[in-house]
Structure formats: C-alpha cells, structure tokens
Amino acid sequence: MVPGVSEHKSRGRRLSTESHGSTGQKEARDRIMLSIGLLSLRQGSALLLGLLLALRVPLGARGQNDTEPIVLEGKCLVVCDSTPSSEPAGNALGMSVRSGTGRVAFSAVRNTNHEPTDMSNRTMTIYFDQILVNVGKHFDHESSVFLAPRRGVYSFNFHVVKAYNRQTIQVSLVLNGWPVISAFAGDQDVTREAATNAGLITMERGDKAYLKLEKGNLMGGWKYSTFSGFLVFPL
Missing domain, CATH: 2.60.120.40 (Jelly Rolls)
Structure with a gap:
C-alpha cells in the first residue's frame, strides 16, 4: 500500500463524512424550523416559537464526530390575526395570545x-x-x-x-x-x-x-x- 495514496483516501473519506454530517445537520435544522413555524401558525401562537428560540433547545441531530448539538438561533416573526373569531382561554404556556376588546x-x-x-x-x-x-x-x-x-x-x-x-x-x-x-x-x-x-x-x-x-x-x-x-x- 502506497502511503501517499492511503493518506489521500483516508482524508477524502473524512471530508466526505464531514460534508455529509454538515448537510444532514442543515436538513434537520430546516425541517425542525419548518415544523415549529407551522405549529405556531396553526395554534395562533408566536410565543411558543419565541420561547423555543430563546431557550435554544438542543436538537437530536449530531455530526459524524458527535460534537456539540445543533442550536437554533434566530428572530421570531409575530403574526397577528386582525379578525379573531374567539378569545382563547389560554395556550400551552398558560397565557392568552389574543386580546379582544370585548363588547359592552x-x-x-x-x-x-x-x-x-x-x-x-x-x-x-x-x-x-x-x-x-x-x-x-x-x-x-x-x-x-x-x-x-x-x-x-x-x-x-x-x-x-x-x-x-x-x-x-x-x-x-x-x-x-x-x-x-x-x-x-x-x-x-x-x-x-x-x-x-x-x-x-x-x-x-x-x-x-x-x-x-x-x-x-x-x-x-x-x-x-x-x-x-x-x-x-x-x-
């Protein structure tokens, strides 16, 4: 076995593995961001997304070398419903995300x-x-x-x-x-x-x-x- 060739192949495998791990991390991050965004819009709650981003919830996806977990970071977009059909009693966080004026x-x-x-x-x-x-x-x-x-x-x-x-x-x-x-x-x-x-x-x-x-x-x-x-x- 030629030392130069063996070393080159080994380095190529490491680069391929790292590239694959980086791509997998990005895909996992994108899927989770999309899921959280859809969940927030369906429930009418931007607070859930904001809380997860603020706490930096670690994800299960890791690279090939099993180093630090992926961390979500970013800004929260608040979506308001200008014509809410009802005033919810609260959400999973125990807070109302809509504030109706009420009619008296x-x-x-x-x-x-x-x-x-x-x-x-x-x-x-x-x-x-x-x-x-x-x-x-x-x-x-x-x-x-x-x-x-x-x-x-x-x-x-x-x-x-x-x-x-x-x-x-x-x-x-x-x-x-x-x-x-x-x-x-x-x-x-x-x-x-x-x-x-x-x-x-x-x-x-x-x-x-x-x-x-x-x-x-x-x-x-x-x-x-x-x-x-x-x-x-x-x-």
Missing part, C-alpha cells in the same frame, strides 16, 4: 310610574324596569346600576321626562357615589319636559354608574325616559 353596551327604559318599594325607601336611584339592550350583561336590572367590566372610556346618555309635574327635577349621572354630569327640567308651563345630558367618562374595573334624582319628584313612566351607555374603547 346597554339601554334601558322606564316603563313604570313608581320605584320598587325597597328602592323608594332608601335611595333616589332612578329605576329602569325594561331592558332593551344589555350586551355583556353589565347593567343590573334590579338595581339599575351599570358595573364596568374593565378600565376604559365609556359613553353615557340619559333622557328623563317629568310628566304633568310642576316641580323642578334635577338628574345626575353618578359615578361611585359622586355626580359627574347633571341636567334639570323646571318649566312649570310645560306638561312634559326632559332632563337630558350625555358625556364620556373614564371608568376603572368595578366602578358603578347610575342615575340619581337629586331634586324634585319623578312621576310618570310610559317609556319616555331612557338610560344608555357603552364602552368606547378599553385603556
């Missing part, structure tokens, strides 16, 4: 002439007994109080009519016990007059808003008086 709205009508007995004896909260819209069910029918489900900017408007009543009435939109906006109706020569107003207010989660009769005696229902509100946008 209510509208109620006063269809009775008198407050319920328990309300008239202890509060001046104006009672609205017929609900037209209650998206999210945050307007309480029994107390006529709206409970904010989240922090945000809310729009409110009210139209409270006094009928056949010469007394002046004053109505306030109350936030957590404090008047925010008010309106009054006091023309004695008009048989039907409305105290009406509207405005935007910032509410925290759990805040309460309702209408209060600050002055006068409210008589008459007949679906003349309304109280409505909705979430403009969350903060």
Whole structure:
C-alpha cells in the first residue's frame, strides 16, 4: 500500500463524512424550523416559537464526530390575526395570545310610574324596569346600576321626562357615589319636559354608574325616559 495514496483516501473519506454530517445537520435544522413555524401558525401562537428560540433547545441531530448539538438561533416573526373569531382561554404556556376588546353596551327604559318599594325607601336611584339592550350583561336590572367590566372610556346618555309635574327635577349621572354630569327640567308651563345630558367618562374595573334624582319628584313612566351607555374603547 502506497502511503501517499492511503493518506489521500483516508482524508477524502473524512471530508466526505464531514460534508455529509454538515448537510444532514442543515436538513434537520430546516425541517425542525419548518415544523415549529407551522405549529405556531396553526395554534395562533408566536410565543411558543419565541420561547423555543430563546431557550435554544438542543436538537437530536449530531455530526459524524458527535460534537456539540445543533442550536437554533434566530428572530421570531409575530403574526397577528386582525379578525379573531374567539378569545382563547389560554395556550400551552398558560397565557392568552389574543386580546379582544370585548363588547359592552346597554339601554334601558322606564316603563313604570313608581320605584320598587325597597328602592323608594332608601335611595333616589332612578329605576329602569325594561331592558332593551344589555350586551355583556353589565347593567343590573334590579338595581339599575351599570358595573364596568374593565378600565376604559365609556359613553353615557340619559333622557328623563317629568310628566304633568310642576316641580323642578334635577338628574345626575353618578359615578361611585359622586355626580359627574347633571341636567334639570323646571318649566312649570310645560306638561312634559326632559332632563337630558350625555358625556364620556373614564371608568376603572368595578366602578358603578347610575342615575340619581337629586331634586324634585319623578312621576310618570310610559317609556319616555331612557338610560344608555357603552364602552368606547378599553385603556
């Protein structure tokens, strides 16, 4: 055996083996990157891909010389769904990857002439007994109080009519016990007059808003008086 030829063949086999190992590593890395990308898109979660890249998960593929494992490194592309069909409870990481604003709205009508007995004896909260819209069910029918489900900017408007009543009435939109906006109706020569107003207010989660009769005696229902509100946008 010729030493030069033997050494050349041996070096050729090593180069071929290393080249084959490098190609195998690249193919394995490409296949795994593609699989993770497809899994992330199918589940709507870029967090899974980002976590795997950040932790540098070692792969099982190794070169012929069994040296260091292949390590995934790179940047994560976040793909957003502009029209999510639902709000998932969470993913495998225990976190929600979508943030829906939610829909909150209510509208109620006063269809009775008198407050319920328990309300008239202890509060001046104006009672609205017929609900037209209650998206999210945050307007309480029994107390006529709206409970904010989240922090945000809310729009409110009210139209409270006094009928056949010469007394002046004053109505306030109350936030957590404090008047925010008010309106009054006091023309004695008009048989039907409305105290009406509207405005935007910032509410925290759990805040309460309702209408209060600050002055006068409210008589008459007949679906003349309304109280409505909705979430403009969350903060």
